[in-house]
Amino acid sequence: SGGQVQxxxxxxxxxxxxxxxxxxxxxxxxxxxxxxxLITLFGxxxxxxxxxxxxxHDLSLVRSRFTRCLTVNKRLVGDGHPSAExxxxxxxxxxxxxxxEEVL
Numbered sequence: 598s599g600g601q602v603q604x605x606x607x608x609x610x611x612x613x614x615x616x617x618x619x620x621x622x623x624x625x626x627x628x629x630x631x632x633x634x635l636i637t638l639f640g641x642x643x644x645x646x647x648x649x650x651x652x653x654h655d656l657s658l659v660r661s662r663f664t665r666c667l668t669v670n671k672r673l674v675g676d677g678h679p680s681a682e683x684x685x686x687x688x689x690x691x692x693x694x695x696x697x698e699e700v701l
Contacts, residue, residue, distance in 0.1 A: 599626030607635065617648045624653060636662045656683055 603626050610618060624632050639649050650667075653659060659666055659679050666682040668675040670691055675682040 600628055600631065603627050604631060604635075611638075611642075616646070618642070618650070620649065620651045622653060623651055624655070624658065632658070633662075656688075659683060 603623060607620070607623055610620070624635060627635065639651065643649055651663075660683055663679055666675070666677065666679040667673060668682050668687070668691055674691055675687060681687070
């Protein structure tokens with residue numbers, strides 16, 4: 598399954614013992630149990646000094662499990678706690694600017 602492939606790819610990345618992990622949609626297709634385990638693992642790695650950047654479109658996951666959120670729209674738009682960065686007014690600004698640019 599797609600989730601198994603994702604977990605294998607993550608295992609390969611983790612086996613490198615890198616100081617920095619850049620994970621693009623790494624949790625996509627992974628079931629809830631394994632997602633929870635992986636996020637706990639990411640937290641443990643971060644606590645030991647590993648820098649981890651996870652890109653995702655799953656805003657509910659970011660709100661519930663992450664402590665820092667970067668929002669990007671062609672450039673860095675926001676950097677802070679998910680409760681602030683994913684507030685309705687910020688999301689409205691983020692997505693309306695994209696829509697306005699596409700219309701122009």
